[in-house]
Amino acid sequence: MARFARSLRRSRPVVLLTLVCFTAACQHWVALEPPVAETLAEHHGKVRLTLEGGQRLTFDSVWVARDSVYEFGTGDTTAVSTLSDVAGADARKANTGATIGLAIGGGVAAFLVTLLAICAADGEACEGGG
Secondary structure (H helix, E strand, O other): OHHHHHHHHHHHHHHHHHHHHHHHHOEEEEEOOOOHHHHHHHOOOOEEEEEOOOOEEEEOOEEEEOOEEEEOOOOOOOOOEEHHHEEEEEEEEEOHHHHHHHHHHHHHHHHHHHHHHHHHHOHHHHOOOO
């Protein structure tokens, strides 16, 4: 049983990394409603701008001043785009249903893997009868 406990301790970082990756996968882009200037001013978070030429730019956070879009945290006062060049804007949103499904499915899978590992390490624990 001590060997099993050690293997569980070693696998914690892998499990944690897997959960973080799956949680990030439960997010998707949602189109922000026009007018872009007002919507960007109200939204705080990751934003993807689609320019008139089809180019997409992704930023952690943006702000609007006059007719230009700036990126927060760069320390640079150069605009990343003008509002007239922005064809659309998308925001990163969490998909609650996928996150809940993943949490339940991941919990069940983790339980089954743990049960199988215990049975493999100590065959008496899983044998039926007495």
